[in-house]
Amino acid sequence: IYEDKMTKEQAWINSVNTIREYARWCLDKKILIDLELDPHVYFVVNSLEKMAKMIEDIEVPNVFPNIDIGHLCITREPPKTMEKLKSRILHVHLSETDTFEHPSRSSVVNLA
Known part of the structure; x- marks a missing residue:
């Protein structure tokens, strides 16, 4: 539920409750x-620390982190x-960026 003046705390609670409900539905x-995570300031989960806390707060075993390497470059979070x-990572998304944009064909890394 969107509220014009929602606090970060309320946004966190809403996110936890909504994802928990969906995860429980998916479980069986x-x-x-x-x-x-999305590194932008207004996103609820915008760091690895918040990702770990979100998964912990949801408390449903079928919720896992997706690690986006490009987003970690933006947040400057070390490995x-x-x-x-580490024991719960389900997917690693390899992308390259050091800006907030993901323009196609702009890679400077040779993955070959």
Whole structure:
């Protein structure tokens, strides 16, 4: 539910409750939920620390972190920051950026 003057705390609670409800619905269907952080300031989960806390607060075993390498470049979080998540990582999204944009064909890394 969007409220014009919603606090960050209320946005967190709403996110936890909504994802928890969805995760519980998915659980008996054997569907896994993969959360990805977005580094922008107004997103609820915008760091690895918040990702770990969100998964902890949801408390449903089918919720996992998706690690987006491009987003970690933006947040400047070192690999050691993933320590709390390492045994639960479901997917790693390889992308390259050091801006808030993901323009196609702009890579400078040779992945070949």
